[in-house]
Amino acid sequence: MPVKPAKGAACNxxxxxxxxxxxxxxxxxxxxxxxxxxPALEFDEGRAWCGLVRHASRYMDLPNDWADxxxxxxxxxxxxxxxxxxxxx
Numbered sequence: 001m002p003v004k005p006a007k008g009a010a011c012n013x014x015x016x017x018x019x020x021x022x023x024x025x026x027x028x029x030x031x032x033x034x035x036x037x038x039p040a041l042e043f044d045e046g047r048a049w050c051g052l053v054r055h056a057s058r059y060m061d062l063p064n065d066w067a068d069x070x071x072x073x074x075x076x077x078x079x080x081x082x083x084x085x086x087x088x089x
Contacts, residue, residue: 002047005085015041015048017087025052025075027083053081 004016017023018041022032029052032039040051040059051059056071080086 001043004087004089007086007088008060011082011085013047013049015043017085018048020087023079025078026059049077050079053079056082058074 001059002012002014004014005012018038019038021035022038022040026032026038026040027034030040038051042049042051042054052075053072055065056062056067057065057068060071076082
């Protein structure tokens with residue numbers, strides 16, 4: 001796994017934030033607890049990914065994946081994806 005970047009630096013997919021605790025979206029939309037790793041934390045291609053952004057229907061138990069792109073974009077915007085690392089150590 002990549003080493004966590006400095007706060008504010010570009011995200012490199014280290015997964016630290018999601019491994020520490022689920023975000024508010026995971027708590028609200030998939031019933032994640034408030035401690036421990038997020039159940040939607042995915043690992044692929046040597047990095048961590050948000051499963052709500054990549055495969056929302058899988059984690060929200062929707063009958064098909066037709067809305068994954070739309071929901072994923074909404075979740076990415078709500079999470080601030082692409083704005084840089086926001087996790088303190």
